[in-house]
Amino acid sequence: MQQIKAYFQSKLQLTDEYWELFSSKLEQKKFPKKSLLIKAGETEKYLSFINKGMVRLYIPGEIEDLTFGFAFENNFVSAYDSFLTQMPCTYCIESLVETVVWQISYDDLQSIYQNSKEANFMGRLAGESLFLEKARREISFLKDTAEQRYLHLFTQQPQLIKHIPLKYIASYIGITPQALSRIRKRIS
Structure with missing residues (x-):
């Protein structure tokens, strides 16, 4: 849990009270190599921080899968469009090696957002991180x-x-x- 705390402390001043509230909602989950964190058709219920390991994001194909992203240690991962809309996603997230994440559920995060200015800022940081990675990839494909x-x-x-x-x-x-x-x- 120290990695996620260090990530946020590098971006903002965390009060002990807020960290206690936020960290009490985090769950650690381990995924063996080649396990699905989420599969196409499911609704994303978690925002995850990769403590150890790496994952790939892909669209399953009849002949070949289409890999469109990777996420590594000390980064957030989620089927974020599905997480935000609470609608089913069209892609999968798979662990490439044994992967350990800290997860917070959609409902817990919404509850924390209502009670804390720090939580709103942390949520914005996580969302911005995921957006910036997507933007970098799109720009890279163009140039x-x-x-x-x-x-x-x-x-x-x-x-x-x-x-x-x-x-x-x-x-x-x-x-x-x-x-x-x-x-x-x-x-x-």
Whole structure:
């Protein structure tokens, strides 16, 4: 729980009273490798902070899944559109390795929002974090080459290349696994 507390303390002054209220609503959950945090058609009930591990976000396909995001330690993850609207999501979130998250439920978060200015600020920080990641990805698709997207992914998380299957990386950067192999040969 120290990681999530440190994350918020780096952004704002937390009072002990507020931290006690917020942390009392957090639940730790462990997901074995290749487990679904949420599947398509379900409604997201949790906002999660990754304490350990990594996940991928993908749209299930009949032939191939379409990976459109990764989330790593010390970051929030959620089917956030579903979380906000409380409507079913159209994609899945899957653990790539054993993953440990701290979760707060939608109902608990709404209750805390009503009682605390700090909670509203923390909720805004979590939402902004998820939005900024989405915006970075969209901009990257518009201005960067597949090679630049590949290099950027591992400049941010260099130790993770051995944990993410190449087919997921290829899908994430918008190319085939064969095209990714050519990029990897060219830059090695």
